[in-house]
Amino acid sequence: MKAIRNFFEKTKPHVQKGGKxxxxxxxxxxxxxxxxxxxxxxxxxxxxxxxxxxxxxxxxVVLALxxxxxxxxxxxxxQHFGALGQLGxxxxxxxxxxxxxxxxxxxxxxxxxxxxxEFIFAQFRGHEVNEGFLVSGILIPLVMPxxxxxxxxxxxxxxxxxxxxxxxxxTGMNIWNPALVARAFLFFAYPxxxxxxxxWISASGVETMVDGFTxxxxxxxxxxxxxDFNVWNAFIGLIPGSIGETSxxxxxxxxxxxxxxxxxxxxxxxxxxxxxxxMGLLLNAFAGDNVYMALPFWQHLIIGGFAFGAIxxxxxxxxxxxxxxxKWIYGFLIGIFAILIRVVNPAYPEGMMLxxxxxxxxxxxxxxxxxxxxIKRRLKRAKVNA
Amino acid sequence: MSDRxxxxxxxxxxLLSNPLNSSNPITVxxxxxxxxxxxxxxxxxxxxxxxxVIAVLAFANVIISLLRNTIPNRIRIIVQLxxxxxxxxxxxxxxxxxxxxVSKQLSVFVGLIITNCILMGRLEAFAxxxxxxxxxxxxxxxxxxxxxxxxxxxxxxxxxxxGSIFGFKxxxxxxxxxxxxxxxxxxxxxxxxxxxxTVGVIIWVQRSKNRxxxxx
Numbered sequence: 011m012k013a014i015r016n017f018f019e020k021t022k023p024h025v026q027k028g029g030k031x032x033x034x035x036x037x038x039x040x041x042x043x044x045x046x047x048x049x050x051x052x053x054x055x056x057x058x059x060x061x062x063x064x065x066x067x068x069x070x071v072v073l074a075l076x077x078x079x080x081x082x083x084x085x086x087x088x089q090h091f092g093a094l095g096q097l098g099x100x101x102x103x104x105x106x107x108x109x110x111x112x113x114x115x116x117x118x119x120x121x122x123x124x125x126x127x128e129f130i131f132a133q134f135r136g137h138e139v140n141e142g143f144l145v146s147g148i149l150i151p152l153v154m155p156x157x158x159x160x161x162x163x164x165x166x167x168x169x170x171x172x173x174x175x176x177x178x179x180x181t182g183m184n185i186w187n188p189a190l191v192a193r194a195f196l197f198f199a200y201p202x203x204x205x206x207x208x209x210w211i212s213a214s215g216v217e218t219m220v221d222g223f224t225x226x227x228x229x230x231x232x233x234x235x236x237x238d239f240n241v242w243n244a245f246i247g248l249i250p251g252s253i254g255e256t257s258x259x260x261x262x263x264x265x266x267x268x269x270x271x272x273x274x275x276x277x278x279x280x281x282x283x284x285x286x287x288x289m290g291l292l293l294n295a296f297a298g299d300n301v302y303m304a305l306p307f308w309q310h311l312i313i314g315g316f317a318f319g320a321i322x323x324x325x326x327x328x329x330x331x332x333x334x335x336x337k338w339i340y341g342f343l344i345g346i347f348a349i350l351i352r353v354v355n356p357a358y359p360e361g362m363m364l365x366x367x368x369x370x371x372x373x374x375x376x377x378x379x380x381x382x383x384x385i386k387r388r389l390k391r392a393k394v395n396a
Numbered sequence: 397m398s399d400r401x402x403x404x405x406x407x408x409x410x411l412l413s414n415p416l417n418s419s420n421p422i423t424v425x426x427x428x429x430x431x432x433x434x435x436x437x438x439x440x441x442x443x444x445x446x447x448x449v450i451a452v453l454a455f456a457n458v459i460i461s462l463l464r465n466t467i468p469n470r471i472r473i474i475v476q477l478x479x480x481x482x483x484x485x486x487x488x489x490x491x492x493x494x495x496x497x498v499s500k501q502l503s504v505f506v507g508l509i510i511t512n513c514i515l516m517g518r519l520e521a522f523a524x525x526x527x528x529x530x531x532x533x534x535x536x537x538x539x540x541x542x543x544x545x546x547x548x549x550x551x552x553x554x555x556x557x558x559g560s561i562f563g564f565k566x567x568x569x570x571x572x573x574x575x576x577x578x579x580x581x582x583x584x585x586x587x588x589x590x591x592x593x594t595v596g597v598i599i600w601v602q603r604s605k606n607r608x609x610x611x612x
Contacts, residue, residue, distance in 0.1 A: 159573075159578060161578070162580075173593060177596075177600070198583060198584045198587065199582045199583050199584035200582070202574075202580065
């Protein structure tokens with residue numbers, strides 16, 4: 011610890027005004043505040059600060075994502091050896107290491123490209139490096155299929171950082187969740203690599219999959235009229251899917267961390283789940299002989315990206331609704347739209363991404379009407395009293 | 397009136413060149429966006445569309461400028477529309493006769509030149525108050541400014557979205573994932589949202605080079 015601090019202290023004069031490496035000052039600042047609490051104090055306005063700044067908040071979200079990441083690595087290996095028909099012989103570490111080697115490059119590419127662009131923008135515009143990418147950089151790999159080529163990840167990350175965030179003014183100004191922008195970009199730009207049955211399982215070296223093993227996700231099967239998937243496996247997460255979203259258990263651990271630290275909004279999480287359940291029940295009521303519509307409503311919550319989206323994506327404090335009442339409306343509508351798109355629209359097997367992006371767009375509008383409603387109510391009360 | 401203005405005076409050349417940069421109809425005035433998004437998925441229709449708009453705009457400007465002292469003020473809009481519509485029908489017939497396949501591709505958008513805001517804008521703002529020759533140059537310049545953006549957008553959309561330029565394949569077939577390679581065309585470039593983003597990038601580049609265009 012001391013050595014790191016000494017390094018920052020020693021290099022500081024070089025990056026201050028007039029120093030040789032002044033152009034690197036935002037980079038220096040970014041790494042220093044990442045490691046230590048800044049000693050800077052306010053010159054005006056508020057003088058009392060919580061030590062929880064944006065970097066600590068982001069670090070806790072990253073921590074909450076670690077269970078999903080680790081399980082995702084294991085599941086990549088599990089699906090691979092499952093496709094080979096070697097589940098009996100391959101051990102836990104075989105699976106985990108295989109997954110680690112598959113997932114790690116994606117994570118590295120995501121961070122290098124994303125942070126690289128953030129640093130370049132910070133240098134050009136002369137402001138501090140935005141911390142926002144700490145979380146996006148880990149969220150992006152978690153919502154990708156494991157077979158996505160690395161150059162596609164790089165393009166998607168660049169697109170989401172530049173057009174999803176920087177054009178709006180950087181962290182805190184974006185309208186949409188950057189990780190979902192990256193995924194949506196790939197989903198529309200390279201549909202062949204982002205959907206279908208072949209992309210979810212890393213099948214390098216797999217000549218033919220063993221009989222009875224399919225790469226289709228439970229949702230793809232359900233859309234094809236077969237809802238006979240193993241519910242327990244779907245809950246644990248041993249199903250094909252994007253890297254980090256399969257395991258409801260790992261996501262719930264993350265949810266607990268977010269809720270205890272108060273960083274994720276429980277209102278959004280709860281209302282999203284309620285919205286999904288409500289839509290599931292509604293579809294059940296009108297199911298007829300459509301098996302997907304007849305899928306028990308609670309099973310919707312554990313397959314696909316629903317749980318992951320509800321816990322980690324919808325709660326993004328920047329792009330979500332800000333008012334307390336607005337959060338209920340926002341979350342509830344995400345749940346409704348996610349299930350509606352998933353079941354009713356055959357073109358999109360998963361609706362969570364589109365539902366969250368749609369509601370991100372409407373979040374400011376929701377906030378506006380909640381505020382207006384509040385003002386009106388209070389004006390009325392003031393008139394009655396007067 | 398002995399000192400007649402030369403045909404290519406500085407002012408007249410400005411009429412021709414300004415729309416290409418500091419008063420570009422698409423990137424600065426943000427007019428004619430609809431057709432810019434619709435016809436730029438490939439380069440060929442974009443080029444044909446640009447030439448059509450240049451022709452219609454230049455001649456409509458001249459005709460309105462010639463008539464400018466005889467048009468009653470109250471019905472000037474409908475007169476302008478009649479002139480534009482007549483020219484658009486002419487252009488449409490020429491396209492159908494000589495480049496039928498592109499005309500099919502452009503479909504309704506040739507007809508919709510009538511409603512292109514750039515045309516009415518130039519007629520109202522310039523041709524009604526200026527002589528035929530400057531009006532002609534103004535029409536050429538604004539048409540070219542519109543066309544330049546269309547061609548740039550069309551170039552990138554066709555290159556990245558279809559891997560070709562003017563229908564000529566630039567990316568080797570063996571590069572594609574379906575053939576065992578690593579590359580894949582960006583399907584989003586074909587979709588209109590990406591055209592809007594491409595126009596946005598052009599606006600971004602232009603304004604970071606020409607800081608006077610940034611409004612507060």
